[in-house]
Amino acid sequence: MRSTARQRLSVRLGAxxxxxxxxxxxxxxxxxxxxxxxxxxxxxxVEAQHVLIRLDLSLPKxxxxxxxxxxxxxxxxxxxxxxxxxxxxxxxxxxASLIRQPFAPLPINPHVSFLAYGTEREILxxxxxxxxxxxxxxxxxxxxxxxxxxxxxxAKRTKRIIEPLDRLMTEARSAYEIAPDQRGLQRRMEPxxxxxxxxASDTAETSGYSAARRHLERARDKLFAVHADPSSAxxxxxxxxxxxxxxMFLPRNQLPTLGRVRDHLRDAEAKYEYVLTDKSGKPGTxxxxxxxxxxxxxxxxxxxxxGPRELPVSQEAAEAxxxxxxxxxxxFSSGAVRRI
Numbered sequence: 219m220r221s222t223a224r225q226r227l228s229v230r231l232g233a234x235x236x237x238x239x240x241x242x243x244x245x246x247x248x249x250x251x252x253x254x255x256x257x258x259x260x261x262x263x264v265e266a267q268h269v270l271i272r273l274d275l276s277l278p279k280x281x282x283x284x285x286x287x288x289x290x291x292x293x294x295x296x297x298x299x300x301x302x303x304x305x306x307x308x309x310x311x312x313x314a315s316l317i318r319q320p321f322a323p324l325p326i327n328p329h330v331s332f333l334a335y336g337t338e339r340e341i342l343x344x345x346x347x348x349x350x351x352x353x354x355x356x357x358x359x360x361x362x363x364x365x366x367x368x369x370x371x372x373a374k375r376t377k378r379i380i381e382p383l384d385r386l387m388t389e390a391r392s393a394y395e396i397a398p399d400q401r402g403l404q405r406r407m408e409p410x411x412x413x414x415x416x417x418a419s420d421t422a423e424t425s426g427y428s429a430a431r432r433h434l435e436r437a438r439d440k441l442f443a444v445h446a447d448p449s450s451a452x453x454x455x456x457x458x459x460x461x462x463x464x465x466m467f468l469p470r471n472q473l474p475t476l477g478r479v480r481d482h483l484r485d486a487e488a489k490y491e492y493v494l495t496d497k498s499g500k501p502g503t504x505x506x507x508x509x510x511x512x513x514x515x516x517x518x519x520x521x522x523x524x525g526p527r528e529l530p531v532s533q534e535a536a537e538a539x540x541x542x543x544x545x546x547x548x549x550f551s552s553g554a555v556r557r558i
Contacts, residue, residue, distance in 0.1 A: 239393040239406060243342045247390040251342055254386060256326070256334035258349050258379050263327035269348045270329055273341065281328040281336065288325035295322040343394060346383065347403040347444050354379055354400045376400055394444060405442035411541055418544040418551070422462060425551040433458035434540075434547065441536050448536035452518055455536065455543045459514070462550040480511035483555070493554045507555055510546055514539045 228234035243251060259266040270277060299320045307314040333345055354376040358367055367373055380396050387395060397404040415434055422430035437454035440447045456476055464474035467482055483490060483504045491501035517539055519529040549555060 240391050241393050243339050250386055252334050259330040259333050263330050265352045266329040277332055281332050285328040292322050343444055351402045356399045403444050407442055414544040418547040421548050421551040427462045430458045430461040430547050437540055448531045448533050449520055452531045452536050455539045459543050459546045462547055476515050484508045491558050510542050514542050
């Protein structure tokens with residue numbers, strides 16, 4: 219499929235600022251997105267009905283009435299087409315078996331119609347996310363042969379669903395994208411952060427800190443969900459680093475925290491070295507690592523309630539903390555900070 223990742227001419231020439239990502243559904247995207255919802259939901263009208271249930275949406279009676287009326291009209295049309303077909307066969311008996319019976323198109327399922335055209339613009343991304351989840355499957359393993367992929371009906375349907383959606387979202391500069399597992403949407407993530415998280419998770423898993431991987435993945439899922447939860451994500455950011463740092467630096471502490479790890483590395487600086495060397499070529503100190511720990515520990519602004527410093531964790535702050543946490547998990551898991 220032709221790439222759609224192209225900035226407008228004025229931006230490429232530097233005459234206009236780079237446009238920011240769009241949070242909601244812009245008016246320019248809405249008609250095409252609703253058409254995609256109709257076509258996609260029509261793959262499985264039963265699942266379309268369940269999407270309404272999951273989103274706590276009630277089908278208006280007017281849609282049911284319209285559907286019944288269209289069914290009656292379709293039955294009348296079909297009777298008319300069948301009569302013409304029977305008459306044509308009787309007048310051409312020598313080729314009657316070659317005359318195909320015509321069928322009137324069925325009316326659109328009311329649940330499909332309502333999802334596509336009856337829902338508010340504000341929840342269209344919820345509808346899209348739910349449809350992708352119920353109708354798409356995860357990518358096939360890399361070792362899957364092209365022949366097996368060709369005969370995999372679910373994989374082919376998933377491709378037909380997500381390719382046009384991905385193009386619409388890219389062209390509209392949407393703040394959302396299709397999740398890597400193809401089972402829903404997520405907030406658009408910078409490729410660098412995605413790579414850093416994957417590397418940190420793999421390094422932690424290989425080094426025996428599987429809990430750190432789980433917390434990084436939970437933080438990512440909460441922070442880049444369609445409805446992001448930066449406050450809850452920040453908790454998992456802290457826990458991801460603690461899962462490596464606490465057993466590494468405070469193995470006998472009964473109540474280890476990231477703050478205590480920070481204090482320990484700061485106060486016992488002479489006992490540790492950092493793989494980055496100083497100007498003389500000697501192993502560096504832990505000062506830079508302590509600064510990173512301080513940044514995410516003190517940046518957790520809503521950790522305690524009722525105080526004057528209690529502030530909601532913003533999306534930007536949680537993303538910055540996740541970046542730092544990925545680096546710390548990688549550094550600790552790979553032994554970049556070690557006892558002298």
